[in-house]
Structure formats: C-alpha cells, structure tokens
Amino acid sequence: xxxxxxxxxxxxxxxxxxxxxxxxxxxxxxxxxxxxxxxxxxxxxxxxxxxxxxxxxxxxxxxxxxxxxxxxxxxxxxxxxxxxxxxxxxxxxxxxxxxxxxxxxxxxxxxxxxxxxxxxxxxxxxxxxxxxxxxxxxxxxxxxxxxxxxxxxxxxxxxxxxxxxxxxxxxxxxxxxxxxxxxxxxxxxxxxxxxxxxxxxxxxxxxxxxxxxxxxxxxxxxxxxxxxxxxxxxxxxxxxxxxxxxxxxxxxxxxxxxxxxxxxxxxxxxxxxxxxxxxxxxxxxxxxxxxxxxxxxxxxxxxxxxxxxxxxxxxxxxxxxxxxxxxxxxxxxxxxxxxxxxxxxxxxxxxxxxxxxxxxxxxxxxxxxxxxxxxxxxxxxxxxxxxxxxxxxxxxxxxxxxxxxxxxxxxxxxxxxxxxxxxxxxxxxxxxxxxxxxxxxxxxxxxxxxxxxxxxxxxxxxxxxxxx
Amino acid sequence: xxxxxxxxxxxxxxxxxxxxxxxxxxxxxxxxxxxxxxxxxxxxxxxxxxxxxxxxxxxxxxxxxxxxxxxxxxxxxxxxxxxxxxxxxxxxxxxxxxxxxxxxxxxxxxxxxxxxxxxxxxxxxxxxxxxxxxxxxxxxxxxxxxxxxxxxxxxxxxxxxxxxxxxxxxxxxxxxxxxxxxxxxxxxxxxxxxxxxxxxxxxxxxxxxxxxxxxxxxxxxxxx
Numbered sequence: 001x002x003x004x005x006x007x008x009x010x011x012x013x014x015x016x017x018x019x020x021x022x023x024x025x026x027x028x029x030x031x032x033x034x035x036x037x038x039x040x041x042x043x044x045x046x047x048x049x050x051x052x053x054x055x056x057x058x059x060x061x062x063x064x065x066x067x068x069x070x071x072x073x074x075x076x077x078x079x080x081x082x083x084x085x086x087x088x089x090x091x092x093x094x095x096x097x098x099x100x101x102x103x104x105x106x107x108x109x110x111x112x113x114x115x116x117x118x119x120x121x122x123x124x125x126x127x128x129x130x131x132x133x134x135x136x137x138x139x140x141x142x143x144x145x146x147x148x149x150x151x152x153x154x155x156x157x158x159x160x161x162x163x164x165x166x167x168x169x170x171x172x173x174x175x176x177x178x179x180x181x182x183x184x185x186x187x188x189x190x191x192x193x194x195x196x197x198x199x200x201x202x203x204x205x206x207x208x209x210x211x212x213x214x215x216x217x218x219x220x221x222x223x224x225x226x227x228x229x230x231x232x233x234x235x236x237x238x239x240x241x242x243x244x245x246x247x248x249x250x251x252x253x254x255x256x257x258x259x260x261x262x263x264x265x266x267x268x269x270x271x272x273x274x275x276x277x278x279x280x281x282x283x284x285x286x287x288x289x290x291x292x293x294x295x296x297x298x299x300x301x302x303x304x305x306x307x308x309x310x311x312x313x314x315x316x317x318x319x320x321x322x323x324x325x326x327x328x329x330x331x332x333x334x335x336x337x338x339x340x341x342x343x344x345x346x347x348x349x350x351x352x353x354x355x356x357x358x359x360x361x362x363x364x365x366x367x368x369x370x371x372x373x374x375x376x377x378x379x380x381x382x383x384x385x386x387x388x389x390x391x392x393x394x395x396x397x398x399x400x401x402x403x404x405x406x407x408x409x410x411x412x413x414x415x416x417x418x419x420x421x422x423x424x425x426x427x428x429x430x431x432x433x434x435x436x437x438x439x440x441x442x443x444x445x446x447x448x449x450x451x452x453x454x455x456x457x458x459x460x461x462x463x464x465x466x467x468x
Numbered sequence: 469x470x471x472x473x474x475x476x477x478x479x480x481x482x483x484x485x486x487x488x489x490x491x492x493x494x495x496x497x498x499x500x501x502x503x504x505x506x507x508x509x510x511x512x513x514x515x516x517x518x519x520x521x522x523x524x525x526x527x528x529x530x531x532x533x534x535x536x537x538x539x540x541x542x543x544x545x546x547x548x549x550x551x552x553x554x555x556x557x558x559x560x561x562x563x564x565x566x567x568x569x570x571x572x573x574x575x576x577x578x579x580x581x582x583x584x585x586x587x588x589x590x591x592x593x594x595x596x597x598x599x600x601x602x603x604x605x606x607x608x609x610x611x612x613x614x615x616x617x618x619x620x621x622x623x624x625x626x627x628x629x630x631x632x633x634x635x636x637x638x639x640x641x642x643x644x645x646x647x648x649x650x651x652x653x654x655x656x657x658x659x660x661x662x663x664x665x666x667x668x669x670x671x672x673x674x675x676x677x678x679x680x681x682x683x684x685x686x687x688x689x690x691x692x
Contacts (some may be wrong), residue, residue: 106676269522273550274477276572281483284575302572306552334560338560341568344584365555372554 017211024203032196044181048146051177055148058082058170059132062094066168068154074098074110074166085112089140091173093374095120098150099165107167115140120147120169126368127151139173147171213240220244224251224322226361226460226467231322251322262365265309272305310369310436324467325364327390327397328356334372335388342379349375352389361465362444370440373433374401380404385455396446397466398439405457413450437462469516469586469629470494470647474504474532475548476524480571484519484548487575488582492609492625493649494668501527508543509538514646517586519578522549522560530563537564544585548573556643584605590633597632600689601672604632618670623648627663631676631686640683 011018067077074096084090096110108119114172117138127133132150139145147169155163213236220232231248234243280298283291335349360367379384382403389400408416417438434448441448446464453459471493474483481497488495496515498504501524507513518621522529533545544566549556552570558567566588567581583595584607597604601614609625611618624646631639641660648660664684668676677685 231527243662266553267551270550273571274480276482277550278477278479280572281480281487281575298572333562334554335555337557337561337568341557342565343567343588366551368554368558372557466605 016214020207021204021211024207025200026198026289028199028203032192035329036189038191040185043184047177047181051146052148055146055170055172056132057331058094059148059150059168062168062170063150063152064394065168066096066152071357076110080112085114087114088116090114091143091176093120093139093145093171095169097167097169097383099167120171122147122149122167122169128155136174137171139171143169144174146174146177171468178444184328213237217244228467229322243389261312265312269309270306271300286416287339307436323363324359324361325367327358327360327367327399328353330364331371331388331390334368334375338375338379345379346384346386347382348383350387352387354391358390358392359467361467366440367443370437370462371399372435374462377433378403380459389457392466394462395466397464399462399464401456401460402455404453404455407458408450417448469626469633470496470514470650471582472504472508472515472518473497474518474520474524474529474591475666476500476521483575487579491579492622492629494626494648496650500525501529504532505535508532509539509541514643516647517582518543518545519548520536522547522551528557531665533563533565544589546581546585548578580607586633592633598631599635599686600675602632602675604629613671616636624663624667627660631684635686635688638679638685641645643683
C-alpha cells in the first residue's frame with residue numbers, strides 16, 4: 001500500500017494561507033538568527049577588548065613597578081594592586097622572564113603568587129621594545145589563558161652588563177571573558193526566542209485576519225452558486241473589491257447574453273411559425289396527396305422548432321448562477337392558465353404544500369416550462385381531478401402531479417420521454433411535453449419518475465434542486 | 469356573432485377571415501395594436517369574441533388586452549400567437565385572455581375554441597343550443613326543428629344563432645345588425661326584418677316575438 005504525499009510546491013500553490021505563513025515565518029526565523037549571531041558577536045568582541053584592555057593595564061602597572069637592583073637582579077617596587085595576583089590559581093597571573101643571548105632564557109624569573117609553582121610557557125617570539133603581543137597559552141589546571149607580553153630592555157652603559165632584556169607577561173583565564181559572553185548569549189537567545197515566538201503568533205493572527213475577506217468572498221460565492229443571491233454582495237477590501245466587481249459584471253453580462261439568446265429564440269420562433277401557419281391553413285380542408293404531405297411536414301417542422309427552442313432556452317439559462325424562483329407563484333399562474341385553456345374539461349386542480357416558501361434553484365421560465373408541460377399533460381388525460389403536491393425531500397424540491405385519468409402502462413412510460421413519442425395519437429398535442437420536461441430537468445440535474453397515482457391515473461414525480 | 473380578428477400577417481388574417489365567415493361569423497380584421505385598441509374598446513361595436521395576435525405593430529397585443537379590460541370590455545379574447553412559452557401563456561391569461569392558442573394552428577381547433585368561448589360567455593355549457601324543439605349545433609352550423617334539418621341562408625343562421633345565444637332576452641334591431649354584420653359591410657336595417665320574417669316561416673309559430681319599439685325575443689317554452 002502506498003500513499004501519495006503531495007509535494008511542498010503543490011501544497012504551497014494550493015494554499016495562499018500556507019504561502020503567507022511560510023514566507024513570514026521563514027523571514028522571522030532568519031531575522032532572529034542573524035540578529036542573535038550579530039549581537040552575540042558584537043558582545044563577544046566588546047568583552048574580549050575589555051579583557052585585553054584590563055591585561056594591558058596590569059602590564060603597564062607591572063612595567064611601572066619593575067625595579068633593577070645594583071646587583072643586576074630585578075624586583076618589583078610595589079605589589080600589584082589587584083588582589084587576585086596574590087590568591088593562588090585565581091586565574092590572573094603575571095610573570096617576568098629574562099631573555100638571554102643565544103636562547104639562554106630564564107622563564108619565571110619573577111612571577112605572581114597566584115601562579116604558585118607553575119611557570120607560564122609562552123611562545124618564543126621577541127617583541128620589539130615597547131611592542132605588546134597577544135597570545136593564547138595553556139595555564140595551570142588545563143586552563144586557557146589570554147596573555148599579553150612586552151619586552152623591557154635595560155641599558156646601563158657598562159660593557160659587562162651590556163644589554164638585558166626582560167619579558168613582562170600578564171595573563172588571565174579566558175573563562176573570565178567567556179562566562180559573561182555565555183550568560184549574555186543565553187539571555188540573548190532566550191529573549192530572541194520569545195520575540196520570534198511572539199512575532200510568529202502575530203504573523204499567524206495577521207494572516208488569518210488578512211484572509212477573512214477571502215472567506216467572506218467564498219461564502220458570497222457559495223450564496224450565488226446556491227441560488228440565494230444573484231451577485232456577490234457586500235463591501236470587500238480595496239484589494240478584493242475590483243475582483244468582486246469584475247465577477248459581478250461577468251454575471252450580469254452572462255444574464256444579458258442569455259436574455260438576448262432567449263429573445264432571439266422567440267423571434268426565430270415567431271419568424272418560422274407564422275409562415276408555417278400560412279402554409280398549414282392554405283392546405284387546410286383540401287383532400288389531395290400534396291395537401292396531406294404539406295400538413296404532415298408542417299407538423300414535423302413545428303415539433304422540431306418547439307423542441308429545439310425549448311432545449312436551447314433551458315441550456316442557456318442553467319449557466320446563470322444565483323438564480324432562484326419561488327415555486328408557488330409559478331404553480332398558481334399555471335393553474336390559472338390550465339383552468340382557462342382546458343375550461344371545457346371542467347377539471348378540478350388542487351394544490352397541496354408542506355412549505356409554501358420553497359424556492360427552485362433555477363430560472364422561472366424553465367420551471368414554468370417543466371410544470372406547464374406536466375400540468376398540461378395531466379389536464380389532457382385527467383377525468384375530473386388533478387392534485388399537485390410540493391414538498392422538500394432530502395434537500396431537494398419535489399413536485400408530484402397526480403391525475404385520475406387512465407395512466408400510462410409501465411412499458412410505455414420510458415417511450416413517452418422520447419422526443420415526439422405519444423402514448424395516444426387521439427389526444428391533441430405534439431408529444432413533446434414530457435420530452436421537454438425530461439430534457440430541461442436533466443440540464444438541472446433533476447429526476448423524473450412515473451408511478452401509479454392514488455387517484456387512479458398517472459403520478460409524475462419531478463425532483464429538482466432547491467434553495468432556501 | 470361578430471368576431472374581431474387582430475392579426476398583422478395579411479395572409480393569416482385573410483385565412484382567418486375566410487374560415488370565420490364560412491363558419492357563420494361576421495368578421496372585422498385589423499392589422500395593428502392601435503386600431504385594435506380603438507375598435508375593441510368602442511362600446512358601439514359589440515364583438516362577441518376577439519382573436520388577438522400578440523406581436524403587433526404600434527401597440528403590443530398584451531397592452532391592447534390590458535387596456536380593453538381596464539376599460540371594462542368583457543368580450544372573450546382568444547390569443548393566437550407564435551409565442552409558446554408557458555411564461556407567455558401565464559402573462560396572456562393574467563392580462564385577461566380567455567384562451568391561448570399557438571401558431572402554427574389548425575383552423576378547426578381555433579373555430580372549436582372560439583365557439584366554446586362564445587358559448588361559455590353566454591352561459592351555455594353545451595355545443596348544442598336548445599330552445600324548445602329548435603336545436604342549433606354550433607359545431608356543425610346546423611339547425612333542426614323537432615329532429616328535422618332546417619335549411620337556412622348564412623344571414624338567417626347568424627340571426628338565429630345570436631337569438632339562441634340570448635334566449636328570452638329582447639334583442640334590438642341595432643344589436644342584431646351589430647352582431648351579424650362586419651363593420652365595413654353595407655348595412656341595411658330593413659334586411660333584418662326580412663331575415664326575421666323568413667325565420668318565422670321556417671320555425672314553429674310564435675317562437676320569435678316582436679316587442680314593439682324595442683326589438684325581438686326568442687321565446688323558450690320553459691319561460692311561457
């Protein structure tokens with residue numbers, strides 16, 4: 001079994017929030033690291049400079065206290081002021097070496113009490129007179145010492161005592177310098193860590209707040225798609241508002257195009273049907289082969305026009321999002337029409353409803369086309385009574401039309417949905433009604449089912465998408 | 469029975485006119501909305517029914533219909549149009565139409581619907597109008613008396629048809645003229661008397677009474 005993990009680039013491309021968050025967090029992390037490194041480095045430099053400045057001060061003091069005795073020996077005229085020089089292994093040391101000729105050096109000629117028995121081993125370089133060198137050397141107890149040294153040359157003019165050189169050394173344990181640096185770094189990284197955490201939290205909140213308009217936009221789009229609103233409603237930030245306005249313009253243009261298409265379809269119908277009427281009536285009542293041919297072909301042409309116009313009208317309108325139609329006014333209007341155009345049949349039309357506010361998610365004209373054909377069909381077949389029920393089932397709109405006619409045999413039911421097929425050639429009609437209902441219903445993703453009616457005739461159940 | 473045909477397509481208008489005349493109607497034809505509004509709205513021109521197209525020059529058929537109804541004109545109106553949407557049918561019926569037929573249409577269907585409209589407007593349920601022994605079959609334009617077919621001329625039929633639609637009512641000579649002749653027909657009020665006299669000879673005695681100074685009355689046996 002294998003799982004496909006989406007690559008980071010795909011995840012990043014798919015989430016604006018992740019992109020913003022990742023970008024901000026990486027930037028915060030890099031800034032914190034650079035700040036920590038720079039501040040730590042600066043502090044370390046500062047402490048090191050102070051450390052060496054202190055050593056030089058001690059070195060100057062040592063040079064000042066250096067005294068030459070008559071016998072050629074050296075001594076200190078006064079003790080070093082820093083008490084740590086007197087405390088054994090205190091970490092601060094001084095030492096005076098004699099630099100002899102031809103490598104005859106005397107290390108540790110004089111040294112601080114703090115060195116106790118140890119002697120500092122220093123690199124054998126020879127600074128010029130007055131020059132100060134810095135070194136790192138090993139000290140007592142495996143310590144590392146920072147060290148400064150200078151050479152003092154004694155010239156008394158006598159040949160026997162010619163020139164004598166002394167190396168003055170002051171050293172201190174580097175830990176004295178490193179400890180404050182480490183303490184500082186600890187505090188520094190703790191502070192920077194808290195700052196980074198705070199910034200990351202603020203960044204997350206900022207991204208969430210910044211993306212709130214997008215979530216509102218998402219809800220507004222869902223409302224359009226769900227048929228609650230016709231366009232994107234509400235004010236959005238300046239960065240999003242142009243997008244919203246463009247989208248609303250596209251929606252309006254779409255609706256306009258559909259309306260134009262519908263008008264053109266109507267004009268085409270008018271343009272074609274009037275000459276068809278003329279032709280049909282010109283041969284009306286004439287009993288010749290030509291007259292029958294013309295009559296039958298006029299009928300074929302009429303069916304084709306009706307079918308394709310209905311279908312093209314519906315196909316255009318289902319592409320308009322956000323359209324919704326209250327079902328009841330449409331049904332009431334159609335019932336008024338049925339009572340007039342089927343007045344001679346004296347049929348009783350009864351409406352039942354569980355929810356009178358129910359809305360169809362689609363165009364009013366398409367709902368009229370579907371329900372009009374269903375009711376017209378029922379009126380042609382019913383004996384005395386038709387019952388229309390509107391209900392909501394599983395988030396869908398259900399319209400049931402029952403009649404007390406003779407019904408349609410189960411084997412015939414699928415056939416009447418085909419274009420131009422009629423269950424009974426004796427009843428007037430084009431045989432297109434149910435086929436048009438079937439086609440328009442399919443465009444809306446609905447369902448059309450036939451069953452036996454409790455009234456004794458046919459039950460037609462039409463299921464369509466609804467909106468609240 | 470007088471019918472107003474409002475149709476801007478001249479060929480269809482003349483086909484309708486011919487068929488309606490042949491079926492015994494007096495037919496007036498107008499070809500635009502403004503004329504239709506004028507003629508249909510004129511109380512002095514009582515039409516028994518109107519066949520109305522919707523796509524008309526100058527004034528849309530629906531507007532014409534609404535104006536008629538607003539002015540209190542109650543004659544039955546059959547809309548005959550190429551607009552076949554249910555949406556348009558609802559608009560037509562709500563504007564005050566009594567029936568709606570779409571083009572292309574069968575002339576027989578139009579005639580049947582028109583007959584039914586006129587019949588319902590007069591409160592008659594059946595296609596056969598009965599007055600004593602006299603039976604007028606509006607479907608086949610036939611009249612029988614006691615089961616025997618009666619031969620009538622076109623104008624005699626029109627006069628009897630109008631009287632049968634208004635039994636026991638006094639119908640003035642003017643009313644009869646208005647309902648059996650089209651507007652542009654050369655009307656002579658004396659011819660009505662001639663038609664009544666001929667009808668009296670063909671029908672049982674005393675069926676058509678003369679109300680002096682008022683007009684004529686078809687007497688049904690139940691009223692006497």
